[in-house]
Amino acid sequence: MKLVMLGAPGAGKGTQAKRIAAKYQIPHISTGDIFRANIKAGTELGMKAKSYMDQGQLVPDEVTIGMLLDRISQDDCAGGYVLDGFPRTIPQAESLTKALASRGEKLDYAVNVDVPDENIVTRMSGRRACLGCGATYHIVYNAPKKEGICDVCGEKLVLRDDDKPETVQKRLAVYHDQTQPLIDYYKQEGILAEVDGTQDMDKVFQDIVKILG
Numbered sequence: 459m460k461l462v463m464l465g466a467p468g469a470g471k472g473t474q475a476k477r478i479a480a481k482y483q484i485p486h487i488s489t490g491d492i493f494r495a496n497i498k499a500g501t502e503l504g505m506k507a508k509s510y511m512d513q514g515q516l517v518p519d520e521v522t523i524g525m526l527l528d529r530i531s532q533d534d535c536a537g538g539y540v541l542d543g544f545p546r547t548i549p550q551a552e553s554l555t556k557a558l559a560s561r562g563e564k565l566d567y568a569v570n571v572d573v574p575d576e577n578i579v580t581r582m583s584g585r586r587a588c589l590g591c592g593a594t595y596h597i598v599y600n601a602p603k604k605e606g607i608c609d610v611c612g613e614k615l616v617l618r619d620d621d622k623p624e625t626v627q628k629r630l631a632v633y634h635d636q637t638q639p640l641i642d643y644y645k646q647e648g649i650l651a652e653v654d655g656t657q658d659m660d661k662v663f664q665d666i667v668k669i670l671g
């Protein structure tokens with residue numbers, strides 16, 4: 459199964475993509491996580507991405523598209539994958555459709571996790587992220603067992619640099635401008651599925667599983 463997760467920053471794409479990956483035994487590929495891993499490792503790609511991410515801007519398509527297409531051509535992706543945070547622009551979506559079509563493949567679903575802007579800022583200020591393994595927590599809705607420490611790998615949890623309220627507002631504006639048009643793009647492709655992302659995490663996941671089967 460090949461699917462993409464759509465939704466505003468903080469809608470819960472990462473939260474749900476991890477559960478989907480575990481249930482359907484497919485890799486979870488988050489372009490944001492790949493960029494953050496590169497920033498942590500101090501690579502050239504990481505340095506380039508950081509300057510955009512810290513301002514709430516998108517990393518340019520010429521950097522992002524090649525990186526993602528390389529990743530999905532690796533062996534572990536042969537049985538499918540769940541993409542989280544890609545595509546984020548119409549050119550990214552078109553490149554993905556084209557690359558898949560050239561191998562006689564196509565996406566099965568685009569799942570839009572719908573959450574209004576009002577809910578997003580509160581969610582983001584409570585989020586804590588593990589830069590070691592990519593796990594995500596929330597200080598109220600999904601707290602780690604030990605405060606400030608990742609349950610999975612034991613690393614320290616951080617507030618992401620781009621989760622400051624003013625950067626979140628910028629990311630929301632960029633989302634509405636550049637990413638929201640993908641909802642119509644995938645509706646036209648006939649693979650759009652919508653879920654109400656304001657429900658609790660378990661209920662959102664149940665709704666997704668009903669769609670994916």
Ligand code: AP5
Nearest residue numbers: 467468469470471472473489490511517543585595596659
């Ligand atoms: P990325 O890392 O993808 O960030 P994002 O899209 O802004 O999304 P988030 O990761 O912030 O939110 P999420 O939807 O995954 O929510 P989560 O599950 O964590 O990208 C970061 C940056 O990288 C971009 O701004 C851009 O610069 C760059 N980038 C990445 N991909 C790119 C691309 N393709 N092209 C160009 N640039 C790119 O949940 C949020 C919080 O809410 C958590 O604390 C969680 O515990 C909590 N929560 C989740 N679900 C619920 C629920 N149902 N109820 C209550 N709380 C919940």
Ligand code: MG
Nearest residue numbers: 471472488490
């Ligand atoms: Mg995420």
